[in-house]
Amino acid sequence: MDVTFKKKKEVLEGEVALKSRDLEGSQEGFKGEIEDCAFADKFITISPECVRCNLCVEECPVNAISDSTSSRTAKIMDNCVKCExxxxxxPIKCIHVIESTSNIEEDVTFHLKDVKVPHRKLRMESIQVNPDTCDSCSTCVKFCPTGAITVDEGEIAQIDLDACVGCGACVNVCPQDSVNLVRELGPVIKTKELRVDEDTCVQCQVCEENCPVDAIKLDGNRVVLDQEKCILCEVCSTKCPVGALKLEMV
Known part of the structure; x- marks a missing residue:
């Protein structure tokens, strides 16, 4: 996805003025005036194609994704640190990392771009259906992304081992917990690197205090980064007041 759209500046100013009326203590007749500026941001979203496997929930290092069920998709929450x-x-690439830019001049221009993210290895090693508990409800069929599951009337679910990718959607949505899956999930692919400028660092400890996984420490006048713990999110680099930490693509 690569989308650009525009809005008249006066329309945006009108929306600001309209919303200000709902604020306590706002003055009647307030007019919103917006100066020329530019913003850049990144956000992560889950599309409706979510197959309810909950792999993202299990792998999120900061518990920023709510569980999916057969009736609702997983959802990114406000404590997301954008580690990707x-x-x-x-398993089906329905989680999107989107870079957004907004430029306010005579018009307001918004640009959204889907960031290409590499995919970790995912492989099914073994999967079985318990014949004593499967009640042929076919819920697993509805959410299997590869069509690997079939359920004949009155029969237990049958899984095509060649088509199964080991996502675990069937395990998560089965109301009888009848599916047992063993899968292999590869390591996270490092696409970024956190660089520390020791000469710029002022030992303020902001990075240590805000790291969501305790991966960065101040040892005397040195910043010590635990590479195994670091999830390459955007917290320390965006909060560093002097720009001593930079997250760069590799």
Whole structure:
């Protein structure tokens, strides 16, 4: 996806003025005036094609994704740190990392771009259906992304081992917990690197205090990064007040 759209600046100013009326203590007749500026951001979203496998939920290192069920998709929550591990993990690539830019001049221009994210290895090793508990409800058939499951009337679910990718959607949605899956999930692919400028660092400890996985510590006047713990999110690099930490693509 690569989308650009525009809005008149006066329309945006009108929307700001309209919303301000709902604020306590706002003055009647307030007019919103927006100066020329530019913003850049990144967000992660899950599309409706979600197959309810909950792999993203299991792999999120900061518990920022709510569980999916047969009636609702998984959802990215406000405590997301944009590490992109979920996007690498989704077996059907329905989790999207989107870069957004907004430029306000005479018009307001919005640009959204889908970021290409590599995919971790995912492989089914073994999968079985318990014949004593499967009640032929076919819920698993509805969510299997590869069509690997069939259920004949009155029979237990049958799984095509060649078509199964080991996502675990059937395991998650089965109301009888009848599916047992063993899968192999490869390591997270490192697409970024956190660089530390020791000369710029002022030892303020903001990075240590805000790291969501305790991967960065201040040892005397040195910043020590635990490469095994670090999830290459955007927290420390965006919060560093002097720009001593930079997250760069590799």
């Amino acid at each position: 591990i979920c996007a690498q993990t989704c």
